[in-house]
Amino acid sequence: MDEGVQKYKSTKSILLQLKDIPVRAEKDDGPEEVACVSNELKRDMGKDTMHLVSYQGEFLKPCPGTKEYICCGYQILNVGTNCPLDCSYCILQTYFNRPNLRVHVNLEEQLGQVFQTIDSDPDKIFRVGTGEFTDSLALDPIIRWSETILRGFSERKNTVLELKTKTANTAGLLGSKYRDRIIVSWSLNSPFISCREEHGAVSLTRRLECARECQSEGFTIGFHFDPIIQHSNWMDEYRKTVDLMDKYIEPEGIIWMSLGSFRFMPALKPIIRRRHPETSILDGEFVLGLDGKMRYFKPIRMELYAFLNELLHQWHPDLGLYLCMESNEVWQESMGWRPETSEGLGNYLDERVRNFFG
Amino acid sequence: MDIDNISELIPQPVPLRDIDDSPGPCCMSFGFDLNPLIQSIEKVGLINPPLLKRDNQGSITIIIGYRRIKALKSLKADGAGCRILSGDDILPVECLLLNLYDNLAVRKLNDVEKGMVLARLIPWIKTLEIVEHYMPFLGLPSNRATLSSYLKIEEEMEVRVRESIACGQLSLRNAIMLLDIDSISRSSIIDLISNLKLTVNQQRQLIEYTVDLSHIQGRPIPDFLDDQSIKEINSDTRMNNPQKGRALIRYLRMKRYPSVSKAERKFKKMISRLNLGKTVKIDHSPSFESPYYRLEVLFKDGQSLREKLENFMREDIDSLRDPWKKKK
Incomplete structure (x- = not known):
């Protein structure tokens, strides 16, 4: 842990949880750069070390979309960075200059400021999530975010909090009394990708079992097919996942489902090749997108989305499907409608929030 | 001995056979052409005496003048006038810095030589100082990622690849891409690059496409590059090297990006009808x-x-x- 973080409530509670784990306090010397990071660390990114830090940046920040593609206008609550899971496609792999599971232990003390921002704009709906820089629930049994952050979001009428995960760590949530304006969502993929590429995540069936439990316990749920990856038999494989969803989930209780095809900064490719030499996720035809990221050739993306859109639409016609970071052209071709602007997509999702939570 | 007073040392004759001329801890010469120096010594003799170090066991290593000693040996000279320091007079890091400043005063180092310098500095100088002081001094951007790349080239690359970098045939950026593949695959890629004299951009595409295709097809790179179509391009006598280079990249791109290539062809056809x-x-x-x-x-x-x-x-x-x- 960084020097000085002992004073935070969260630090004390975490240390109590990890009684038998060696703890070291040290000065944070800023980002460690590539040359200083050992090969071992680069390979595992320090996933066996938790680093308790006092985060000095803004805790609530808009998702960094680009003007070239339509963004949903999500807000990120930055509770920590890096993740104990090890999905081969994960963008966090480029962050190995900041290794370890970094937990922002001053979150609780800074929540007041977060809510001040939310309260200062009562007409705006803040769709907030913690699953951008880490898995929302992977460390919950230790950090217990579910005990500290739900209440504030649950009590406000102009916000929702989405906890995005690939784990089965829902005990903390289920033990909490807060349900209103809390969305628990799972990232899903085809069984092929889930088995081969989502190392450390629980099986799709387990994720859906948890989703069912949360649903029956009164939580609103969401799903995210992101990243969608083209692979052999991808249609049959994604169909299997939707069939599983049908087995476990009541579709009426799903607030939204995003679809996003695999995209990555060019710098991620050699890292994936090094860390996951057996992966097939880089086999597709990726071209440079207008935002500088590599993404599937446009007609391939359209095909992926159109297929899933149709499949999911057949399951239930009102799932709140939306595309993550796509152009109007791709929206129109694959979804049959287009939001025109990021604001348009934001309005669509805000309307879903109003319909679900009032 | 104060190193400021080295110039006051009187050169003394040293038999060349006594001098260890293997690239030692001070050496920062790689991929050089010795002929101009040989011709110069033949014409006007040795102008600047090399600086040597004699250790306690009596063996002599070169601090400054590695190329001069090499040139003299290839001229079959028996001995040369050299300045000699005792091993006790000078620290290894001082030897290294003397050689570095001596080299930089008279010539530009190639990328492999810069890597040699950085690798030799690492045991003696703090990383931060190397990054902030020595890298700009070598004309390199002052950052650790660049340092890491240069060190890897020095530590992990075969002589053949380093020769290609030193002579400017293979760009450093492309060489870094080659670090991630095995040495046999590297060698087959370097063969193509040097045979066809590919441009920097073509080199990058060749490496990227072959690495990807080898993964996709589950075939080793040398096996993939041994394909009949690639052999035919390589041996086509109707094309010159630039044409072969373009044909090779076109072929590989078509294999790697079939849908994009097909769309481009169809588009071209559509336009040509107008x-x-x-x-x-x-x-x-x-x-x-x-x-x-x-x-x-x-x-x-x-x-x-x-x-x-x-x-x-x-x-x-x-x-x-x-x-x-x-x-x-």
Whole structure:
């Protein structure tokens, strides 16, 4: 842990949880750069070390979309960075200059400021999530975010909090009394990708079992097919996942489902090749997108989305499907409608929030 | 001995056979042409005496003058006048710095030599100082990622690859891409690069496409590069090297990006069906990512523009569409 973080409530509670784990306090010397990071660390990114830090940046920040593609206008609550899971496609792999599971232990003390921002704009709906820089629930049994952050979001009428995960760590949530304006969502993929590429995540069936439990316990749920990856038999494989969803989930209780095809900064490719030499996720035809990221050739993306859109639409016609970071052209071709602007997509999702939570 | 007083040392004759001329801890010479120096010594003799170090066991190593000793040995000279320091007089890091400053005063180091310098500095100088002081001094950007790349080239690359970098045939950036593949694959890629004298951009594409295709097809790179189609391009006597280079990259790109290549071909065909002449051009965006196409008209004045646009409008422009879409 960084020097000085002992004073935070969260630090004390975490240390109590990890009684038998060696703890070291040290000065944070800023980002460690590539040359200083050992090969071992680069390979595992320090996933066996938790680093308790006092985060000095803004805790609530808009998702960094680009003007070239339509963004949903999500807000990120930055509770920590890096993740104990090890999905081969994960963008966090480029962050190995900041290794370890970094937990922002001053979150609780800074929540007041977060809510001040939310309260200062009562007409705006803040769709907030913690699953951008880490898995929302992977460390919950230790950090217990579910005990500290739900209440504030649950009590406000102009916000929702989405906890995005690939784990089965829902005990903390289920033990909490807060349900209103809390969305628990799972990232899903085809069984092929889930088995081969989502190392450390629980099986799709387990994720859906948890989703069912949360649903029956009164939580609103969401799903995210992101990243969608083209692979052999991808249609049959994604169909299997939707069939599983049908087995476990009541579709009426799903607030939204995003679809996003695999995209990555060019710098991620050699890292994936090094860390996951057996992966097939880089086999597709990726071209440079207008935002500088590599993404599937446009007609391939359209095909992926159109297929899933149709499949999911057949399951239930009102799932709140939306595309993550796509152009109007791709929206129109694959979804049959287009939001025109990021604001348009934001309005669509805000309307879903109003319909679900009032 | 104060190193400031080295110039006051009187050169003394040293038998060349006593001098260890293997690239030692001070050496920062790689991929050089010895001939100009040999010719110079032949004509005017040794002007600057090398600086040597004699250790307690009596063995002599070179601090400054590695190339001069090499040149003298290839001239079969028996001995040379050299300045000699005792091992106790000077620290290894001082030897290294003496050689570095001596080299930088008279020549530019190639990328391999810069890597040698950095690798030799690492045991003696703090990383931060290397990054902030020595890297700019070597003309390199002052950052640790660059340091890491140079160290890897020095520590992990075979002599053959390092020779290609030193002579400027292989760019450093492309060499870094080669670090991630095995040495046999590296060697087969270097063969193609040097045979066809590929440009920097073509080198990058060759490495990227072959690594990807080898993964996709589950075949080792040398096996993949041994394909009949690649051999045919390589041995086609009707093409010169630049043409072969372009043909090779075109072939690999088509294999790596079949859908994109197909769309590009279809688009080209669609455009070629229109009678646009040489002054009207229609282009697609890179990889068709933008929904828009670009029309370019070259004209002299308003009237010629009108004529060209009228001619253009008479063409079957309604047939233009995204190449992956079916005809309406």
